[in-house]
Amino acid sequence: MACLRCDIGLPVGDHDEGCPACAADGHAANLRLVYPDAAPGRIVLPPADGFSMGEGGTPQVEVPDLAAAAGLGRLSLKLEWCNPTGSHKDRMSAPLMARARERVIPLMARARERVIPLMASARERGAPLVVAASSGNAGVSLAAYAARAGLPAEIVTTPAMPAGARRAIRAHGARLVEVADSAARWHHVGRRVADGAFAATNYRVPAIGTNPFGIEGYKILASEIAAHGLPDLVVVPCARGDLLSGLLLGFLELGRGVPRLVAAEPFPRLARVLAGADYRGSFPGRTAQLSIGGDTVTFQALHALGESRGRAVVADDDAARAAQARLGRAGFHAELSAAAALAAVFVLGADRALAGRHAVALLTGSGAGAMDEAAPPTDATSTDQRESR
Numbered sequence: 001m002a003c004l005r006c007d008i009g010l011p012v013g014d015h016d017e018g019c020p021a022c023a024a025d026g027h028a029a030n031l032r033l034v035y036p037d038a039a040p041g042r043i044v045l046p047p048a049d050g051f052s053m054g055e056g057g058t059p060q061v062e063v064p065d066l067a068a069a070a071g072l073g074r075l076s077l078k079l080e081w082c083n084p085t086g087s088h089k090d091r092m093s094a095p096l097m098a099r100a101r102e103r104v105i106p107l108m109a110r111a112r113e114r115v116i117p118l119m120a121s122a123r124e125r126g127a128p129l130v131v132a133a134s135s136g137n138a139g140v141s142l143a144a145y146a147a148r149a150g151l152p153a154e155i156v157t158t159p160a161m162p163a164g165a166r167r168a169i170r171a172h173g174a175r176l177v178e179v180a181d182s183a184a185r186w187h188h189v190g191r192r193v194a195d196g197a198f199a200a201t202n203y204r205v206p207a208i209g210t211n212p213f214g215i216e217g218y219k220i221l222a223s224e225i226a227a228h229g230l231p232d233l234v235v236v237p238c239a240r241g242d243l244l245s246g247l248l249l250g251f252l253e254l255g256r257g258v259p260r261l262v263a264a265e266p267f268p269r270l271a272r273v274l275a276g277a278d279y280r281g282s283f284p285g286r287t288a289q290l291s292i293g294g295d296t297v298t299f300q301a302l303h304a305l306g307e308s309r310g311r312a313v314v315a316d317d318d319a320a321r322a323a324q325a326r327l328g329r330a331g332f333h334a335e336l337s338a339a340a341a342l343a344a345v346f347v348l349g350a351d352r353a354l355a356g357r358h359a360v361a362l363l364t365g366s367g368a369g370a371m372d373e374a375a376p377p378t379d380a381t382s383t384d385q386r387e388s389r
């Protein structure tokens with residue numbers, strides 16, 4: 001493994017604190033997996049022992065009507081809600097739960113056989129559990145994939161989680177724990193991890209991002225997009241930048257060029273960091289775009305924008321609602337947070353600087369999915385950290 005920020009090499013492991021060298025330096029930075037013997041031009045993934053629920057291979061649909069309206073030469077929509085549990089998160093859950101299985105299943109066997117030394121610490125005993133903080137899509141996806149992998153899962157959420165997501169998580173047999181706010185949620189996950197549970201989402205502050213084994217799953221999305229011809233831009237609804245980071249890694253591995261990656265965000269976070277703010281700071285804002293809320297940014301998001309010469313575009317709730325309505329009339333019913341990608345396309349195309357260019361907008365979740373319930377805008381403050389919905 002290697003650090004995205006300082007490039008230091010590390011043995012393969014679940015480094016929940018991110019890069020230890022950067023952490024010691026007061027920075028939070030995620031790691032990536034390195035494949036020294038990989039053939040150039042091909043995506044390599046960590047071994048998953050065939051574990052999959054058929055995620056990926058989602059439709060990419062050309063929408064010339066919307067392209068013309070937005071002022072682009074070509075616009076494609078990638079329908080990520082066609083994944084098994086209805087969002088792009090399934091691409092992450094598959095390799096992440098394959099990795100979790102390697103650690104959690106031996107712990108389950110040990111617990112069954114009662115061979116745990118009585119004097120061992122909690123961390124040594126290990127909790128045979130996958131734990132994740134989520135307010136929606138990630139929780140549903142992780143609960144489903146954990147069930148498929150035979151792993152007990154605990155999803156920690158807040159009152160903001162829509163009823164549809166709650167029903168799905170419970171249907172998969174996961175334990176749903178509700179805490180008062182998002183800061184309490186990350187704290188709860190941290191306690192479970194201290195007991196040896198497998199963390200399937202970020203829980204650190206400043207935020208780092210998801211375990212790199214999960215982010216690997218998004219590399220395939222880059223190859224699916226490139227198979228239709230490398231676009232000029234890929235527009236991504238963005239919170240902590242797992243998807244952005246995985247796309248960058250995928251395009252780099254393919255070696256055919258990296259499109260400009262554009263982060264659509266509901267209020268200025270990355271935009272403020274790109275204008276000079278410290279990425280470890282807090283960037284409060286209020287939004288109904290539940291899946292991409294929260295007041296933190298990550299180094300991995302910043303890195304993906306920097307390496308791809310990309311940018312951040314603010315799509316506020318009014319813009320996202322207008323884009324959602326426009327998508328609906330064009331035959332696509334997107335979750336509000338997903339419609340933010342189209343809203344960002346319209347912002348980018350407004351000055352006609354993208355005439356003739358090809359953009360791909362990722363529609364990460366459906367308006368008829370687990371996030372269906374209309375939620376009131378929620379505040380993102382320094383005590384309100386959201387991750388990986």
Ligand SMILES: [Zn+2]
Binds near residue numbers: 005023029
């Ligand atoms: Zn580092």
